[in-house]
Amino acid sequence: MSGSLNSLGRFSEAGFNILVALAEGPKHGYAMMQDIEQMTGSRPGPGTLYAAISRLEQRRWIEPVASTDRRRPYRLMPDGRKVLRARLAALQEVSRIAKARLANA
Amino acid sequence: MSAHTGSDRARRAAIRLLRWYPRPWRMRYEREMLALLDDIPVGWRQVGNIAGTAVREWLSPRALGWPARSAAGRLQTVRTLTFLIYAFTLDGIARIVAARLIAADFTISDALDTWIASLMFAPTVRVLTASVFKMKRVQRSRWAGTINRHRWLQFLSDWEVVAWLLLFMPFMVLRHAEPRPSYATDTMWALRPYMDIYLVWMFTNLLVQRTSLYVRIRRVQFAFMNRPKVWPARTPGYWP
Numbered sequence: 001m002s003g004s005l006n007s008l009g010r011f012s013e014a015g016f017n018i019l020v021a022l023a024e025g026p027k028h029g030y031a032m033m034q035d036i037e038q039m040t041g042s043r044p045g046p047g048t049l050y051a052a053i054s055r056l057e058q059r060r061w062i063e064p065v066a067s068t069d070r071r072r073p074y075r076l077m078p079d080g081r082k083v084l085r086a087r088l089a090a091l092q093e094v095s096r097i098a099k100a101r102l103a104n105a
Numbered sequence: 106m107s108a109h110t111g112s113d114r115a116r117r118a119a120i121r122l123l124r125w126y127p128r129p130w131r132m133r134y135e136r137e138m139l140a141l142l143d144d145i146p147v148g149w150r151q152v153g154n155i156a157g158t159a160v161r162e163w164l165s166p167r168a169l170g171w172p173a174r175s176a177a178g179r180l181q182t183v184r185t186l187t188f189l190i191y192a193f194t195l196d197g198i199a200r201i202v203a204a205r206l207i208a209a210d211f212t213i214s215d216a217l218d219t220w221i222a223s224l225m226f227a228p229t230v231r232v233l234t235a236s237v238f239k240m241k242r243v244q245r246s247r248w249a250g251t252i253n254r255h256r257w258l259q260f261l262s263d264w265e266v267v268a269w270l271l272l273f274m275p276f277m278v279l280r281h282a283e284p285r286p287s288y289a290t291d292t293m294w295a296l297r298p299y300m301d302i303y304l305v306w307m308f309t310n311l312l313v314q315r316t317s318l319y320v321r322i323r324r325v326q327f328a329f330m331n332r333p334k335v336w337p338a339r340t341p342g343y344w345p
Contacts, residue, residue, distance in 0.1 A: 028137075029140070029141040030144040030145065033141070033145065043145075045151055045154025045158070046119070046142060046147075046151055046154065046155060047154040047155040047157060047158030047159065048154055049141070050134050050141075050158070051158045051161060051162065054134060054162075069140075070139065071141075071144075072136075072137050
């Protein structure tokens with residue numbers, strides 16, 4: 001199931017950060033949290049993190065990896081990769097336009 | 106790896122708050138969330154975050170924990186739509202009848218008003234007693250044997266519900282036919298049609314909650330919610 005990150009509503013930013021974190025490889029909740037903190041400078045709340053994970057998992061953009069540990073790792077699915085690529089392309093376009101406008105100002 | 110640098114009280118509160126999440130969510134994510142709370146420093150900000158998302162999960166349709174594609178899910182949808190259609194139909198018919206009564210200069214006497222309003226007591230008392238007979242405390246009492254021998258005491262048959270629902274018609278006609286009372290403000294009067302629909306909806310739900318069909322639906326729901334905790338290799342979300 002493909003779609004847009006905007007469909008996650010208020011969890012779209014957390015969802016995006018999770019997809020970016022998982023692009024490197026499977027990670028569990030705590031590892032994702034640390035990675036997101038390193039990338040963005042702020043740590044998502046545990047509730048927000050799992051609300052976003054549940055929504056990403058429901059859309060089959062990520063999936064849990066079989067594990068006997070309580071810390072269950074997740075990995076990025078092909079649909080999730082597509083959604084992430086689409087969002088990154090949109091952000092690059094915004095960034096290009098913004099840079100051009102700043103240069104002209 | 107543990108990072109217990111936050112407040113212990115906040116951590117305990119956060120763990121307690123996980124019980125506020127919908128059961129299907131807890132069955133799927135509680136264990137992982139507990140592991141995460143073991144790893145991170147938990148402060149009151151995190152507690153607030155968990156409480157906030159618990160409310161959001163309850164507002165999400167997934168909170169019902171019902172398989173959307175299952176028979177129980179479909180039954181629930183059909184039931185909800187049927188009640189809504191019923192409420193609007195009943196209200197519409199009552200409006201037409203009331204308009205005709207007004208056109209024919211029919212006066213509603215106080216006696217008729219009282220009589221029709223008192224009609225509503227019988228089904229209400231019936232539903233309340235059925236609910237009381239189903240209570241655990243009553244089921245443990247010495248009358249439990251007698252009560253359980255007569256199932257009709259605890260459950261309403263579909264026909265009984267239909268019969269009780271018909272009583273609602275004169276009540277609704279009366280509501281539409283009576284003139285605006287002196288105490289009714291403009292806002293109250295404007296909101297009245299919505300209140301009427303809500304009244305029918307509430308009353309119908311109250312009655313149907315004690316029917317055998319509804320009890321069967323609830324049984325399916327509880328069977329799902331209390332299913333054993335299994336952790337398959339690939340879980341496609343906490344959708345059942």
